[in-house]
Amino acid sequence: xxxxxxxxxxxxxxxxxxxxxxxxxxxxxxPYLFWYVQYPNRGLQFxxxxxxxxxxxxxxxxxxxxxxxxxxxxxLKKPSALVSDSALYFCAVRDRGNNRLAxxxxxxxxxxx
Amino acid sequence: xxxxxxxxxxxxTATGQRVTLRxxxxxxxxxxxxxxxSLDQGLQFLIQYYNGEERAKGNILERFSAxxxxxxxxxxxxSSLELGDSALYFCASSASNDxxxxxxGTRLTVL
Numbered sequence: 001x002x003x004x005x006x007x008x009x010x011x012x013x014x015x016x017x018x019x020x021x022x023x024x025x026x027x028x029x030x031p032y033l034f035w036y037v038q039y040p041n042r043g044l045q046f047x048x049x050x051x052x053x054x055x056x057x058x059x060x061x062x063x064x065x066x067x068x069x070x071x072x073x074x075x076l077k078k079p080s081a082l083v084s085d086s087a088l089y090f091c092a093v094r095d096r097g098n099n100r101l102a103x104x105x106x107x108x109x110x111x112x113x
Numbered sequence: 114x115x116x117x118x119x120x121x122x123x124x125x126t127a128t129g130q131r132v133t134l135r136x137x138x139x140x141x142x143x144x145x146x147x148x149x150x151s152l153d154q155g156l157q158f159l160i161q162y163y164n165g166e167e168r169a170k171g172n173i174l175e176r177f178s179a180x181x182x183x184x185x186x187x188x189x190x191x192s193s194l195e196l197g198d199s200a201l202y203f204c205a206s207s208a209s210n211d212x213x214x215x216x217x218g219t220r221l222t223v224l
Contacts, residue, residue, distance in 0.1 A: 034212060043115065043203060043215040044156075051211075090156065099144065100169050101213060103156040 002027040002093045006104035014112050019081040021107045023074045023091030031093050033074040034101065035065055038088040047089075050074060061085070081111045116140065117216035119204050125222045131192040134219045138185055138206030144168070145187040146213055147179055151200040162187055191221070199223045 003026045013019050025031055032051055036044040048059025055067045065076045074091060088108055092101040116139035126132055138145050147159040149172075158171035162181035173179075176194075181187040191198060199222050205213035 036215070043117075043217045044205075045115070046212045046214065049212050098169050099146070099161055099207075100158040100171055101146075101148075102158070105155045 002031070002102045004091050004093050004102055004104035006089075006091055006107050008107055009105075010108040010110060012110045012112060013081045015083055016080050019076075019078040019085065019109065019111070021076040021089050021091075021109060023076065023104060024072050025074060025091070025093040026072065027093050033065075033067060034092040034094070035059065035063070035074075035076050036090045036092065036103075038090065038106070040087075044090065047076070081109075083111045083113050085109060086111045115214040115216065117204060117206050117214050119202075119216035119219050121219060122217065123220050123222070125224065126194060127224055128194055128196060130194050130223075131190065132194065132221065134189040134191070134202050134204075134221075136187045136189070136204030136206075136216060138187070138204075139208075139214055142206035142208050142214075143185065144207045144209075144213075145181055145185070146205040146207070147173075147187070147189050148203040148205065148215075149200050150203060150218070154200075156203075159189070194223045196223050 005024045034049045035047040050057050050067045058064045088106045090106045091104045118137045120135045143164045146161045150156045159173040161169040179189045201218045203218045205215045207213045
């Protein structure tokens, strides 16, 4: 069964500094990979996805993620963090045989002014 | 706004009761997914429907059931509620084997 690991509980970063949120995955075959963001008392918002093609994927709000097959990773990055990026970030994986998303436990990102 | 709507927003009920959560997918989306988010279990996939048919099943308890109607809206029925069922329940929809769009969720509190 597919699974995702987000090793850090919380990521603290100063405003204007680069932000990285780590994700590794386990799936049989080639994965579909996703990042979602959840603001307090809100649903999950889609940020970006990797299906195939370029390993560097660009998404919403200036976020990007790099797919690394050899390291089975899909880290989320933003060159310059904003205070408004403070939220809960979820990595998810889906294998190509079914439609269910397996989510990581989520990372709380805190951007310090 | 994702285009997925869920009602009610909040639900407070007692143990042993039964509740129904409702979801309307984005216009044109045939797939509906239900997820449960709790502090101890994280975000867990419950069940998927595609055009009225059950397509995939996850960690859904036997006390829970769902269905998708001809107009594509879906309902999640939770019965014999326990304290541990208190959680956020999300519905998501998708057009194909692609990204899922999530509703705002229903917060269920079982007292």
